[in-house]
Amino acid sequence: MPAKVAVLMAAYNADATVREAVDSILASTMPVDLFVVDDCSRVPVQELLGSPPGVTFVRLPRNGGLAAALNAGLKHILPLGYKYIARMDADDISYPHRFAAQVAFMERHPEVGMVGSGARFIDDKTGAPVMHYAPPLDPEQIRNAMYFNNCFVHPTWLLRSEVMARLGPYSLDYPAAEDYELVRRIASQVVLANVGDFLLDYRISSGGISVSKRRRQLLDRLRIQFRYLDATEWRCWAGMVKTLLLFVIPRKVVSVLKAEWRSWPGHAGGTAHQSVYQARHQRLQGAPPGTIDHGLQGHPKPMIAKTTIVRTGLETLYFSGAHKLMRPLVGGVGAILMLHHVRPPRSEAFQPNRQLEVTPDYLTRVIARLRRMQVDLISLDEMHRRLVERDFSRRFACLTFDDGYRDNKEWAYPILKAARVPFGLYIATSFPERLGKLWWLVLEAVIARNDRIALVMDGEEHHIACVGVDAKRAVFERLYWWLRGLHSETDVLAVVRDLAARYGVDTAALCGELCMDWSEIAEMARDPLATIGAHTVNHVMLAKSPEAVVRAELTRSRAVLEATLGSAPVHFAYPFGDRTTAGPREFAIAAEVGYKTAVTTRPGVLFAEHADHLTALPRISLNGTYQDERFISVLMSGAATALWNGFRRVDAA
Numbered sequence: 001m002p003a004k005v006a007v008l009m010a011a012y013n014a015d016a017t018v019r020e021a022v023d024s025i026l027a028s029t030m031p032v033d034l035f036v037v038d039d040c041s042r043v044p045v046q047e048l049l050g051s052p053p054g055v056t057f058v059r060l061p062r063n064g065g066l067a068a069a070l071n072a073g074l075k076h077i078l079p080l081g082y083k084y085i086a087r088m089d090a091d092d093i094s095y096p097h098r099f100a101a102q103v104a105f106m107e108r109h110p111e112v113g114m115v116g117s118g119a120r121f122i123d124d125k126t127g128a129p130v131m132h133y134a135p136p137l138d139p140e141q142i143r144n145a146m147y148f149n150n151c152f153v154h155p156t157w158l159l160r161s162e163v164m165a166r167l168g169p170y171s172l173d174y175p176a177a178e179d180y181e182l183v184r185r186i187a188s189q190v191v192l193a194n195v196g197d198f199l200l201d202y203r204i205s206s207g208g209i210s211v212s213k214r215r216r217q218l219l220d221r222l223r224i225q226f227r228y229l230d231a232t233e234w235r236c237w238a239g240m241v242k243t244l245l246l247f248v249i250p251r252k253v254v255s256v257l258k259a260e261w262r263s264w265p266g267h268a269g270g271t272a273h274q275s276v277y278q279a280r281h282q283r284l285q286g287a288p289p290g291t292i293d294h295g296l297q298g299h300p301k302p303m304i305a306k307t308t309i310v311r312t313g314l315e316t317l318y319f320s321g322a323h324k325l326m327r328p329l330v331g332g333v334g335a336i337l338m339l340h341h342v343r344p345p346r347s348e349a350f351q352p353n354r355q356l357e358v359t360p361d362y363l364t365r366v367i368a369r370l371r372r373m374q375v376d377l378i379s380l381d382e383m384h385r386r387l388v389e390r391d392f393s394r395r396f397a398c399l400t401f402d403d404g405y406r407d408n409k410e411w412a413y414p415i416l417k418a419a420r421v422p423f424g425l426y427i428a429t430s431f432p433e434r435l436g437k438l439w440w441l442v443l444e445a446v447i448a449r450n451d452r453i454a455l456v457m458d459g460e461e462h463h464i465a466c467v468g469v470d471a472k473r474a475v476f477e478r479l480y481w482w483l484r485g486l487h488s489e490t491d492v493l494a495v496v497r498d499l500a501a502r503y504g505v506d507t508a509a510l511c512g513e514l515c516m517d518w519s520e521i522a523e524m525a526r527d528p529l530a531t532i533g534a535h536t537v538n539h540v541m542l543a544k545s546p547e548a549v550v551r552a553e554l555t556r557s558r559a560v561l562e563a564t565l566g567s568a569p570v571h572f573a574y575p576f577g578d579r580t581t582a583g584p585r586e587f588a589i590a591a592e593v594g595y596k597t598a599v600t601t602r603p604g605v606l607f608a609e610h611a612d613h614l615t616a617l618p619r620i621s622l623n624g625t626y627q628d629e630r631f632i633s634v635l636m637s638g639a640a641t642a643l644w645n646g647f648r649r650v651d652a653a
């Protein structure tokens with residue numbers, strides 16, 4: 001009677017282990033036939049082993065890798081009519097009762113198409129057990145686990161031949177993860193199971209695998225996860241995010257992130273914003289002792305260089321090429337880029353608003369890079385048209401500048417004009433009126449010029465020392481986010497007005513020094529490259545203001561711009577623009593009062609779906625802290641922001 005099971009083994013220069021592997025199969029309590037595919041080993045396997053009964057050797061004329069060798073074996077085996085095909089590797093050891101146990105399971109479970117088993121991992125040098133791998137057993141658990149990674153030990157597979165004939169063979173496209181690809185393909189059609197017993201010794205290298213091999217594996221895993229993506233299954237997305245994180249973030253950074261995540265109070269509940277806010281809050285409380293007194297002490301804790309982590313992530317995305325891989329999925333149709341100041345680098349060490357400025361040179365390089373990437377640089381009106389008419393034949397980017405700073409005219413405008421790049425300018429109309437309260441800059445000035453400041457926080461007078469750059473940075477962060485967290489705009493302005501008065505900072509002069517006046521704005525507005533958009537009158541945190549104020553800010557700023565420049569703006573930018581300052585109420589009001597588009601500062605690229613959310617558009621910040629034009633291709637690919645958003649495309653809630 002012919003055996004029910006054909007065992008498929010590929011061998012390549014496995015001289016040290018193949019005899020033991022083959023012997024373990026021959027010792028099976030259930031008769032099986034073994035097919036050894038010799039992938040062109042230096043010493044032919046048959047020369048090593050002779051001709052043991054029940055073993056068929058297939059020697060390949062040239063070395064083609066595991067997947068190709070296994071496919072050659074399948075081609076040989078499938079026509080022979082075995083009921084089952086089992087896998088085995090040339091360096092592992094099957095236990096004698098393995099096939100009997102797996103076949104018995106399959107006969108009891110006709111609905112199952114493939115079964116694996118537990119395995120004992122042993123050290124390849126000493127043979128000592130390293131761990132027992134207990135895979136998930138029931139089909140539901142397996143299905144869920146497979147979104148994240150392969151939960152089958154390849155040499156423990158046993159399949160119905162019919163399944164392999166229908167869904168095989170191995171793909172040659174994933175040389176570091178061919179088994180994961182095939183098992184995902186099989187899992188999409190048939191039920192999979194594992195038997196809980198440990199039925200195989202699986203040899204692992206005591207040295208671990210090399211970094212480059214690990215990266216190849218992760219990359220293949222990611223490609224497979226894309227290929228078998230079920231967009232409605234969150235675990236698919238989570239699995240990819242996990243792989244991607246393993247891929248893009250060096251191990252050291254992963255542990256730092258984990259530590260930071262754990263330290264965030266409220267990460268278990270509450271909104272993401274609360275976590276970020278509290279994290280900042282807590283981190284500032286943990287600033288070096290002595291920088292802050294009077295009730296602001298906390299446990300000293302190392303400050304985590306978040307910028308380093310972000311930079312590392314961006315760099316790894318760039319150098320790994322992972323962003324190119326992700327682009328078709330997460331790259332969307334285009335992006336709106338956000339800038340504030342454009343000016344030559346300043347020498348001061350204390351520049352807490354530095355993320356809001358880039359150098360003219362950087363802007364030049366970004367434009368060149370986008371052009372090289374074949375990205376159309378278009379106006380806000382053209383972006384609106386493409387979104388509404390669904391004209392996505394070419395990827396596009398809009399350059400936008402917020403607030404109306406004079407350096408935009410002095411440094412950015414000549415570059416934009418020379419390169420014929422359209423741009424949007426969002427003007428807060430109180431700035432050219434010299435009534436603007438650029439309170440974040442007032443705060444910077446107060447802290448920069450004083451070694452000690454006093455202010456009333458939450459009803460109590462606080463005295464805060466700020467000697468030295470580190471202390472100034474910490475104090476700025478603490479006060480900035482405390483102010484941003486206040487419940488009303490009026491409260492924020494009261495605190496800052498008080499500070500400005502106490503420390504002699506002339507708010508109007510600051511505004512006059514930094515912001516364009518009406519004649520300068522009018523000069524830019526005459527250029528067809530420029531689109532003037534509104535940015536409220538008083539640069540208020542809209543979501544914290546009463547509805548009547550929101551409506552007044554949106555309509556009055558438009559009326560002022562129309563009266564001054566001759567035409568009414570149809571594009572709008574929410575001041576601050578994150579989710580604490582612009583939400584669904586503001587998105588609805590902006591649309592209702594007639595703005596064609598409105599932009600937030602929520603990070604993200606544009607997707608076709610944004611046509612239905614034209615007053616809740618995301619932007620990509622050209623952040624002054626990461627001035628490297630290579631990052632543009634990463635940001636434009638959407639990879640970085642997709643990670644940030646958990647792969648959510650539209651975020652308009």
Ligand SMILES: [Zn+2]
Nearest residue numbers: 402403575576
């Ligand atoms: Zn602004």
